[in-house]
Amino acid sequence: RKAHGGVTITKSKKILHKSLRYSKMKFKEAQLERLIDGCYQLRDEHPFQIEAIMFMLYTFRRQIETTKIDQPKENVITMPYNITKSRVEEYVVITDRVQEVLDSLDYQRSKEQYKKYKHIKWLFPNPHISTLNCGDVEFCQSDNARCKYLETAWKKLTELTGIDGQKKLFRKSGATISKRKLGSTGKARALTGHQQDATLDKFYDKTDIDETIEYAQEVAKVYQFKKTN
Secondary structure, three states: OOOHOOOOOOOOOOOOOHHHOOOOOOOOOHHHHHHHHHHHHOOOOOOOOHHHHHHHHHHHOOOOOHHOOOOOOOOEEOOOOOOOOOOOEEEEEEOOOHHHHHHHHHHHHOOOOHHHHHHHOOOOOOOOHHHOOOOOOOHOOOOEEEEEOHHHHHHHHHHHHHHOOOOHHHHHHHHHHHHHOOOOOOHHHHOOOOOHHHHHHHHHHHHHHHHHHHHHHHHHHHHHHHHHH
């Protein structure tokens, strides 16, 4: 005890958790392309899990939302209020890229071992369901029939591509790309599902050092004044 000549142990104010390094990171466009190429290389090894990762990459949706999506019936994928973080109904537009994911899912379901999944409502079913359960309608509608865990497939993907990162960076990357391509936080927010511009601006629009250099060079052009004698 300190009162008896002991020492006081103080906690470092610096957070040392290993995931902290991802807080200011995002994937660059070239990295996203490599990850998609890797997904196609691994999709036969990790069916449905890889498609879920592809969906997250293209739509910026959270994993917990992605794995609870029903199969689409319209030109958009409806995300009911009870699975979204905002607790309001949201939508994912079926773009050409999202259609690629749906086509890959059709490819998986066309395999002989997965034709038994026709009664499962989830867009991303569990790839390890027993044949005996596939005829049980109640089971096919339950959480046990959906894909929940993507960590094994993600680890294989990062090892294959050599890219360091976490799946949550898809959301930061998508928010940053959307804002800069569309020129508006409000327009980007319509795609990411954020409820406030400030949230996207503060936590999701990330600029790395390469982009900072590029922006600095662009702004510097304005200051190229002619010298006078």
